[in-house]
Amino acid sequence: MNAMGEPYYITTAISYPNGRPHIGHAYEAIAADVIARFQRLMGRDVRFQTGTDVHGLKMLQKARELGTTPRALADEMSQYFKEMCDRLDVSYDRFIQTSEDDHHRASQAIWQAMEANGDLYLDRYEGWYSVRDEAYYAEDELVDNGQGGKVSPQGTPVEWTVEESWFFRLDKYQDRLLALYEEQPEFLQPDSRRNEIVSFVKSGLRPLSVSRTSFDWGVKVPGSDGHVMYVWVDALTNYLTGLGYPDANDPLMKYWPADLHLIGKDIVRFHAVYWPAFLMSAGIPLPRQVFGHGFLLNKGEKMSKSVGNVVDPMALADAFGVDQLRYFLLREVSFGQDGSYSPEAIAQRANADLANSFGNLAQRILSFIAKNLDGTLPAVHGHTPADEALFAALEEALQRDLPKAFGELALSQGLEAWMRAVFACNAYVDEQAPWALKKTDPERMQTVLATLYIAIAQLAVAISPVIPASAKALLDHMGVADDVRSITGMRTHWYSPLADSDFRIGAPKPLFPRIELPAEDAA
Numbered sequence: 001m002n003a004m005g006e007p008y009y010i011t012t013a014i015s016y017p018n019g020r021p022h023i024g025h026a027y028e029a030i031a032a033d034v035i036a037r038f039q040r041l042m043g044r045d046v047r048f049q050t051g052t053d054v055h056g057l058k059m060l061q062k063a064r065e066l067g068t069t070p071r072a073l074a075d076e077m078s079q080y081f082k083e084m085c086d087r088l089d090v091s092y093d094r095f096i097q098t099s100e101d102d103h104h105r106a107s108q109a110i111w112q113a114m115e116a117n118g119d120l121y122l123d124r125y126e127g128w129y130s131v132r133d134e135a136y137y138a139e140d141e142l143v144d145n146g147q148g149g150k151v152s153p154q155g156t157p158v159e160w161t162v163e164e165s166w167f168f169r170l171d172k173y174q175d176r177l178l179a180l181y182e183e184q185p186e187f188l189q190p191d192s193r194r195n196e197i198v199s200f201v202k203s204g205l206r207p208l209s210v211s212r213t214s215f216d217w218g219v220k221v222p223g224s225d226g227h228v229m230y231v232w233v234d235a236l237t238n239y240l241t242g243l244g245y246p247d248a249n250d251p252l253m254k255y256w257p258a259d260l261h262l263i264g265k266d267i268v269r270f271h272a273v274y275w276p277a278f279l280m281s282a283g284i285p286l287p288r289q290v291f292g293h294g295f296l297l298n299k300g301e302k303m304s305k306s307v308g309n310v311v312d313p314m315a316l317a318d319a320f321g322v323d324q325l326r327y328f329l330l331r332e333v334s335f336g337q338d339g340s341y342s343p344e345a346i347a348q349r350a351n352a353d354l355a356n357s358f359g360n361l362a363q364r365i366l367s368f369i370a371k372n373l374d375g376t377l378p379a380v381h382g383h384t385p386a387d388e389a390l391f392a393a394l395e396e397a398l399q400r401d402l403p404k405a406f407g408e409l410a411l412s413q414g415l416e417a418w419m420r421a422v423f424a425c426n427a428y429v430d431e432q433a434p435w436a437l438k439k440t441d442p443e444r445m446q447t448v449l450a451t452l453y454i455a456i457a458q459l460a461v462a463i464s465p466v467i468p469a470s471a472k473a474l475l476d477h478m479g480v481a482d483d484v485r486s487i488t489g490m491r492t493h494w495y496s497p498l499a500d501s502d503f504r505i506g507a508p509k510p511l512f513p514r515i516e517l518p519a520e521d522a523a
Ligand code: ME8
Pocket: 012, 013, 014, 015, 016, 017, 023, 024, 025, 027, 028, 053, 235, 236, 238, 262, 263, 264, 265, 266, 267, 294, 295, 296, 297
């Protein structure tokens, strides 16, 4: 679809598959998917990549702990990440696993480009290393752990480590990085994260240790026996691997530079400092934007028996429905900030917005059409100012406010605009009371139903990036042609192309059954 559109490349972080995916992973994958689907709806030619980051000491240690190999652990756990994406309707184009051959080639190629630019040299490294963060820290970056010891700024344990290592001249890029943040503030969003990074870079960058000799699980450093790359060097390169780098003629290279690297707030430094510096060194254009989203916290401390382990995203999807979960996560969390979830909050939001407001609207109107018009499309007998006012409200909310908000990654605001349109439709139903018109003015009744049919179809199209399966089911049920299912394709009087003349709207099944929490959860 939209093969002619402008390319748009979006990536998530690639997850460490040292365990099963948790709700934070699901959150990031869903948010990226909503953006990818939204951009497709806007006519962009989208490429969407996600996957797993299998190298590094963290994976190695976990494999040892489990008495297996890192490769076996990576293969097994990556499967769960892929299954999670499939179950949550995440429409990725490539699921990369960094043990793949093309990824080793790409990582070695970027290494050689940095080396050719004179930015890599061999030396000895001594420093505080955190296995959990896969990062070295300087003495003055460590913080008190409250028990007389020191931990990393992320609160993870550190150990003094000495090894021969390749270094990358990160310090050389300090000024260019500062100029980047200053001249292209959109490169790093939200603003609060950029401010943190600017002060970090201003405080002075040191050469970065970029190889390890104490283990061999990783991408081999070209021409340097015994060295594997620091996991972040290869991990970041995944974004290029997926486009065929270093083959400049690969057709997928049209997607570079990436439009958006969507990542969590804890790994902003790697994406907004190291990554652009590596790319500058290798002479590769920089991504347009890095966005650091917030963390999702389980504030509903209490685990629920019926939901099982509520941190398991699959269990949440089973309990509430995939679209209900997707909608909740985007509606409830102000994108960029931290958010929390609980079974009660998910049920409440899904019931209020999806079941009661939108689902009920569609249900009432379509059943009425099925029953009273034999499922045929109602005829328009001239629109009144009330109809025009509804169309104007829809246009403002769905074609102006929602796309603007989604385009700026203000996802919850986009959903607020959508709800304004739903409320406008419900108010119109109450005012126009089509059921009463059945006896008094059947022609006007048809026009009102036609107006609402158009409105419901537009609402379904606009929300389709967030609740793709439900929106598709509804649009299919309504007989809306595929080629008008786009925001740019919406017209105020979009009607006749909707369905072929033989199409009949049947009695609809409820799209969003009300979620009832067992008493133990609701308490
Ligand atoms: O950091 N809420 O992998 P990862 C929201 N392999 N997002 C969360 C979260 C939470 N509670 N917990 C984690 C890595 N995340 C590296 C990335 S990219 C080249 C390499 C986010 O499995 C986290 O911020 O620890 C990151 O964006 C993603 O999940 C994967 O985290």
